[in-house]
Amino acid sequence: MAQLFFRYGAMASGKSIEILKVAHNYETQGRHVLLLTSALDDRTEIGAIASRIGMQREALAIHDTDDLFTIARQAEAISAVLIDEAQFLTRAQVRQLTEVVDVLDIPVMTFGLKQDAFNQLFPGSEALLIYADKIDEMKTLCSFCTRKATMNLRITDGKPVYSGAQVQIGGDDAYMPVCRRHYNHPEINKIAARMKEL
Known part of the structure; x- marks a missing residue:
């Protein structure tokens, strides 16, 4: 049964490398994935998922007006939807992802930050915390000590x-x-x- 996953973590916790790894694992089994990322993220280039260790892959750049249910429904023979920078999703888009899971029976895995630099929840993250079936924290260390970075x-x-x-x-x-x-x-x-x- 398909589920909506939200994997969150502080900066440099390996979210982008994890999404690339998940995509690779699906594809080595002959399954297709729909890779999405926010059009706001232009650190490398718009429409790219790039990790700090140098791995990079093209993805469909999405805007806050895009209907993710329609995009997933029109994609050909996909086994999963993988979304990087999920904190930038709108609340409506998160609800659309629940429909991808519940109606299309396609698992959706989202990766992103939980809160901003001022410790306020991003709208997309807040909605994912409400609607996701499974929530998992990706951990990394503080830049100053050995405690977990939150x-x-x-x-x-x-x-x-x-x-x-x-x-x-x-x-x-x-x-x-x-x-x-x-x-x-x-x-x-x-x-x-x-x-x-x-």
Whole structure:
């Protein structure tokens, strides 16, 4: 029976590499997948799922006006729908994904952040937390210590930022995965050293 999955984690927790691995596993068994990602993510290029370790693959770039049920229904012989950057989905799109699962009987696996850099839920993540059949956290370490990273610290000009626009696309140059303690009390000297390395 098909289910809706939400796998979330802080930045650098391996979400993109995991979605590429899942796609590869399906395809080595001769099954086709529909790979989707947000058109907002232009870090590599629009319509690309790219991991920090250099793996990359084309995906269909989706906008907030796209009907994901219609896209999945019109796709040919797919065994699964895989979505990267799921935090950028709209609430309506998450409900459309429930229809992909419940009506089309196609499993949907979504990967993304749970909350933004100011610890507010993204709309897509909030809806996935409500509607997903299975929710799983992908773990990574804090940039400053050995605790689990549960938050994303936004960095601008080498300094932590605690207010601003919810969506600001960026990678290692703009965000650090951190634990709660170091979100509230980051080590400025380590931030500066990291920025020099990039």
